[in-house]
Amino acid sequence: MTRRAVFLDLNGTLVMPIKPERLSDLSLIEGADQAIARLSRAGFVCPVVTVQSRIAKNLFSEAEFRDWFRNFENQLKTRGANICGPYVCPHHFAEPCLCKKPNTLLYEQAAADHGIDLRGSFTIGDTAADVGAACRFGGHGCLVRTGWAVGNAVIEEAAEYAACIADSLDEVVTWVLTRG
Secondary structure (H helix, E strand, C coil), X not given: CCECEEEECCECCCEECXXXXXXXXXXXXXXXXHHHHHHHXXXXXXXXXXECHHHHCCCCCHHHHHHHHHHHHXXXXXXXXXXEEEEEECCCCCCCCCCCCCCCHHHHHHXXXXXXXXXXXXXXXXXXXXXXXXXXXXXEEEEXXXXXXXXXXXXXXXXXXXXXXXXXXXXXXXXXXXXX
């Protein structure tokens, strides 16, 4: 059985700040839980794919991040918002690796783990790399104007790849849900 997914970026899309010094600094963007709950009710799998270069910088460990994520996932679940993962790139931004967006390794891992049809799936994020990953795996990339995408440079960079550009996660989810 293949399922459709909406792959979600974390920092700048679901939580802020973009570059936390501590995991305790992260807080849910208003309305993100309700938007994810809408996707959950519609039957979408919602893997979180994230670059956490702060792990490589030793601001927190990968184990600490995964513990934080489990608590975050459980908090969302109590609100009817189901996410899975995390699928994490822990490397420095300047360090070449196969797991950094827009490469598709983490998306392919999530697809294998959850029986996801990549071509029928979406990404939602706040960078051109988030949107570009969807193009590489044959899905549909959506840019939300939060986080890095509050500036025009990111919007212009992502525009050629983006199937949807919207001001909020809720608006992008509405667009996704109208596509089936």
